[in-house]
Amino acid sequence: MNITDYILNEIKPLHLKGSVKTAKKMFNNFPITHFCLVENDMLLGSFAQEDIQTIENNDASLAAYRHLLNSFFTDENATVLELLKIFADNDTTIIPVLNKEKKYLGYYDLCDVLDVFSTSPFITENSETVIIEKLESDFSMAEVSQIIESNGGKLLGMYISEKKQNLVQITLKISTEDIHEIMHACRRYDYKIISTHENDVYLEDLKNRSDYLQKYLEM
Template sequence: MFIKDYISKDFPCFSLTDSIESARDMLEDFGYSHVFVKKSHHFYGAIAQDFLYEEEGTLKDLEHQIERFAILEDNNIMDSIRLFYTFNANIIPVINKSEKYLGYISCEDIFQDLSKYPLFSELGAILTIETPARKYSMTEIANIIESNNSKFYGGFISFMSDEVIHVTIKISNENLSSIDATFDRYDYRIVEKFYSDEKSDLFKDRFGFLQKFIEI
């Protein structure tokens, strides 16, 4: 799951001397959210699509709109999710430690890969449970699921404060009523639940879980 295994190389990194028009044309061909810019053979940053329609000239004229974000080739794909969300991007530049532009990763490629994993691909139930912060234990949560003969596919902290923690989990559909009762007995509060047992709900299930994931 390293970034270097997902790099595409068909999208160029422009120079500041290149025209805004050429960058805009390239962006329209690919349908991406940003163009990338280099300076002195090093990656410099990204310019969002909207700014390319504000004026003509060269990318130097938009230098003040450059955002500095990129990901290293030896990072994990999980590290990219916050960048997609923070910069409202569907493409992220990939660089090496010398800040040389190597290519890019797209949101579509990363999410397509993540959707293969049981956490996203398996039919099942999504629960968000609340527990006091002082007694949070993912081990205990998993044990509650498995003690009721259900499968624990994974989870993550979706909210955290000094008082409470919300944990969003994906489990199989077996014995859901018993699981609810056991969580109640162990002083967990179910904040939200979505039970899916139809194949037609699979895409909605995956997409909703991925949306929750990138919002943390």
């Protein structure tokens, strides 16, 4: 699926000669956080709804408020993950799209990009999600892949989901008939399993030993 198929032009951009009143009306008509400001096919930036609403002079032209413009955009070659980062970094529901000549093509809508991501095999294929943890200096993607594949699993994807001090947590999407065998193998390679899983034999064994020790101490 080509993400560029989702470039939209339904909502027309604002222009410098437009009034604050017009911008406010457009924000009331469309449930988006930003409006693009375009002049001669060139993107000048994007106005945030919260900034426009603070302007009292409704008859003023938008040109007088260029200092309120936010500068974020993407190009035609952006990936879904790159787009999601731009959405998050700018707390926006639209992203302007520029071509190679830096001319405005349209925009991406957050809902559309989320739909594309949610229908990818990474999300839809039947799989197990496992979160592991290890020292960042000892973590190896190649090693994790080898552990999974040598124990009958298929790695659909992985990403570093958290960093704290010198540790990293890695979220794995794994297609397998026996996730417990893979978790056991990860532990042998000193990866800590952060996620909880039903019928985890290792944790059950630790719990049983703990219960036995507690009973022993109470004797």
